[in-house]
Amino acid sequence: MKKVFIQAAEQVSIQEPLSEQWMTEPLSYDEPLVKAQNPAFRDYMAANEARRMGGLMKRALVTTLKVLKETGIEHPDAIITGTCLGSLDYTERILDAMLENGEEALSPTHFMQSTHNTVGSALAIYTKTHGYNTTYSHGSISFDLTVQDAWMQMQLSKISTALVGGHDEMTEDYFSKLQQVGFVGVEGMVPCGEMAMSMMLNTDPSVDHLAELAGIRMSFRPSREQLQQQLDSLLGEADMTLADVSLVMTGMNGNPANDQLYKATLEMLFPDKPTMDYKRVFGENYTASALGLYAAAHLLKQKEDLKAILLLNQTETGDCSMMLIKK
């Protein structure tokens, strides 16, 4: 098994952008919908470039450029992007325009940037990177699938570096629909946020890294036995036992429909483990699991006492992912 390291990871979210200030001074919110805390884009791109890009794209580009700079990797072997809703803002502008003007005189500009792969391909265009490039869009596991893809190609020795990311934005209108179906905005729930997270995975053990990515398992409506098997095989592959896991990171968000899934799994697999609910800090979002992995990697780097973290991502639709990272 080839080792995979998390070399660098950066975020823009509802916390202080491009910073780990959330560890000591997290921002807290009472509103159910919180827009991203944008960094000063002009520090990273020319004003005319920034004007041509939507918020989602700018945030994804800034986190990417920072990761490329930190790692000194100009052209990663792969750029693998996760986004559930893609360019939601532009998509709705097109729908609005069709409502107002019918099917006449639509501007092509928003359409050009409305497909889900706009982000991933724009990162390649901006950095002139010709390697493997793909985009996953599958609800709350959109980011986890990028990690699985990079992992596979590293095991196959096809690539040694991969820029993976999770990026999603939110609009007022879409938030209200998601609230109506009970995904966000539920009483007692963390806010719904926006985000971009870019991360460099690298098989080179000699580079400075935040953590080692020991493995990932993805499934759909796993049975108790399957979940146990997945955990055992993850730990076995990493030559670890459950006792070596310091912390379980969950996607609990205060929404009972969501949290009951995690509670059942925790009770069954990790009855005595300390847990951390990263969405309490970063809010709910389809690609929030990217912030979970980001947070876990930075915590492992900074906290002496943490040895390994298991990340759990479960969705009401039945998707399930487990990731294990260690020092």
Place this chain on the structure above:
Amino acid sequence: MIPIYITGSGVVSAIGVGKEATLAALQAGQTGVRKLKYLDSCHDELPVGEVQLSNHEMNQLMGVADDLRHTRTALMGRLALREALKEARLERDDLKAIPFISATTVGGMDRREAYYAQEAECDDVHAEISTHHCGSSTEMIAEPFGEFASMATLSTACSSATNALITGANMLRCGMADIVVVGGSESLSKFHLNGFNALMILDHEQCRPFDRDRAGLNLGEGAAYLVLETEASVKRRGVKPQFVLSGYGNACDAFHQTASSPDGEGAYLAMQEALQLAGLKPEDIQYINAHGTGTPNNDESESHAIQRVFGEHLPPVSSTKSFTGHTTSASGSIEAVFCLLALQHQFLLPNLNWHEPMEDGIIPVMEQKPQGEIRHILSNAFGFGGNDSSIILSKL
């Protein structure tokens, strides 16, 4: 690379539901590009490749009741998936060990745009419709068949389904599964019909891939799925595969959001990588199923990329977009099934509507009769943003 066997496939497009109808149309040179009929759009001046069934008729074929929430993408996907699973002799219980990897970009947009005007104060069913994302399509396609081991959705615009094949093949090679079901589905929507129209790349006549006077693409719709399987699984199940996925490549043109580079760098890299992984040389390929959309830019860029890879060993090339229209996210898997039919029945897929050679361009094949045995076919799919992918399908 370990052999990746193909043990089942299913397809739905403008030229037919199922492989039998598809084969007949391909061999008869019968296009499915027609006047707009099912999509509720004012652009009836634009020829399109619609699946010739209403949503209700598709539900009838599946034996399920109509449901407001069901997207056309899901309904077409189900028909194609059913055919693929049946051919591979996979039952409900088998799916528990099989990942399902589907591709779409439009997803449920046909439903959302239909009700968008009412969204401000809609009921819960319509709220559900407005929050369907790409992954919801995949879930909806899978739903009548049982529970797959895991699900994933690729979304790289017009190369999405090819990238689903690549992800699935990588899962088999990594030992994460013995069988994967891969492909894609995409319905027409007003959203992207108008988007492509605004980009001024839709031909108001039947599209003419690789023709000097080509004036753009016709949009189409459809779905196709393939069952990929390891050698151990094929032996254990006692199935007799006829084909292998022998190579694949994915590269990024990294040039422009909606245009291909003049020399087709991304396409060149994707084809080279596919050949390399397959351990094949250009002269080993007997037919190229081009992306060939019919836009001035794609066909020129792709011609140059193919010429760079194949040089003096250029095999017959054609685009089947003239049969189906451009089926966008599903095109990669739909055309993969067309290529399997070409391998099985040993005929070349003709390029319709071609009259005049373009300057320095590919001259597509019009004849169905091959020069010799067709053993290896290379098929291209390129997406917005330069997401370029190629696969090689081979006869056993």
